[in-house]
């Protein structure tokens with residue numbers, strides 16, 4: 001896939017009068033103007049729609065920028081607004097969550113039932129001594145207990161750190177240590193593509209070196225034998241059966257009153273160094289930003305069934321599977337397994353079976369399904385679909401058109417949402433009422449201001465490529481990097497003082513539409529997953545045969561980008577196909593299957609600057625047969 005092709009305007013798709021007539025927000029321009037004229041007033045009006053134990057004194061405090069604060073002085077708890085508030089109304093009987101396992105098992109939770117599980121598990125955590133501010137690591141498969149665990153933490157004021165269940169020992173170990181978690185919640189295993197991922201065994205291995213964890217709670221998903229360490233490991237179902245879980249009948253558990261700016265969760269993401277950074281989000285602003293964007297962009301209605309096909313372990317899942325749908329009182333669908341299991345019609349059969357109205361997924365998944373042909377979706381009645389969403393990487397025109405024609409039957413607008421782990425909420429995105437250009441995320445959400453600038457921070461001319469920056473704070477923005485405020489400032493706010501640097505390049509066309517091109521830092525997007533070159537390189541170098549390694553991303557038809565690596569072997573090791581396989585497996589074991597290099601090339605040398613930095617740009621240019629650009633800093 002070429003990112004370049006998505007830069008060409010492909011003509012507009014104008015929303016039908018029907019869509020406009022029924023939309024929650026009928027005019028993008030009116031909302032954008034309101035926010036431009038009165039940013040605090042605009043966000044305060046959205047915040048008014050939630051329950052606050054105490055209203056804020058100041059909407060936005062910029063005095064200590066870039067450590068912006070939102071709804072200062074306000075007291076709330078996001079879970080109070082996700083659950084407590086709804087179970088006090090008729091919504092107690094509404095379905096909050098419909099879940100289907102890869103093996104076809106179905107579980108449903110009304111708001112009442114979900115609240116009960118969350119209360120019970122929150123009681124369990126409290127009884128273990130978990131309290132406000134403590135960090136809890138969650139490393140689970142895609143089961144309902146994952147959101148239940150997140151919500152239970154937030155309810156008692158603990159800070160959850162979810163580690164994606166596709167990561168492996170080294171990635172988990174680093175995140176357990178950095179977060180200093182006392183409790184780790186996991187599963188005996190998880191199903192993925194008909195296979196079992198041995199989550200508990202990975203936890204055991206990671207814990208050999210992680211000192212702070214005292215308790216491990218294991219949800220039984222598979223039922224196979226796993227070692228349980230006496231005094232450390234507990235079964236979820238046994239704890240939930242204890243009287244302490246059912247305190248107050250199990251339906252009540254005091255929701256901790258939180259400051260709007262108190263941390264809600266941290267989520268590790270890859271950046272320019274080998275050490276992943278923990279992005280910190282808070283209760284108040286995150287709540288207001290995620291709920292407002294979901295309601296406006298996906299235009300959710302009370303009777304909708306909404307499916308975000310991401311993993312709860314990523315920001316997309318945190319914001320748009322767990323928190324925002326519950327905040328707006330929606331019915332969410334969640335699927336455990338692989339899109340093609342057992343056949344490539346799995347997703348479409350579930351759209352039909354559950355009558356999904358809004359589907360949100362990644363271009364890489366669409367490209368993966370496209371190659372099996374139209375017959376698979378065409379076997380199913382997809383007429384319930386009203387709106388489609390895309391996220392994670394630029395959507396190429398071919399995938400856009402297939403999504404629009406074959407899945408949406410030319411009736412569903414596609415919301416191409418650009419955002420990041422750091423932004424917490426959609427930032428550049430259409431609303432269903434705006435004209436669409438395939439491949440463009442259109443314009444910033446009302447209240448968000450973005451620009452494309454050159455090396456000096458000056459705006460570039462319309463149509464020119466430059467760096468994507470955000471020029472105004474927004475409520476769901478990250479507050480810092482956990483335990484590393486300096487890195488927060490240097491990483492995001494130092495390249496262009498006063499402006500947030502996204503790490504992406506983009507163009508803005510004459511209509512003010514943004515066209516995202518891709519990362520300009522050392523981050524590679526593989527199948528929509530974000531990986532750091534340095535993480536992959538250090539995984540390779542941890543193998544005894546490897547002296548040095550460099551990783552780059554090269555275009556890939558389905559994954560968007562694939563990881564290509566260049567390896568210098570230590571003396572005494574000979575290149576061989578067997579060693580290539582061994583190194584791929586090694587990276588898979590250290591980081592997880594998604595980080596496995598597509599290709600490993602043995603080289604005698606790597607292009608470096610005189611100061612010893614690997615010039616990945618030169619490697620990329622050589623691999624693609626492009627000019628090498630400025631190589632004056634290249635060492636002899």
Ligand code: WT7
Pocket residue numbers: 269315316390391392393394395416417418419420421422441502503504516518519525528529530
């Ligand atoms: C990076 C952030 C935010 C949810 C999932 C990814 C890329 C994200 C789009 C889009 C083009 C996109 C950017 C961004 N990206 N959405 N609609 N069009 N690119 O979160 O893992 O933090 O990655 O994903 O490069 O910087 P993330």
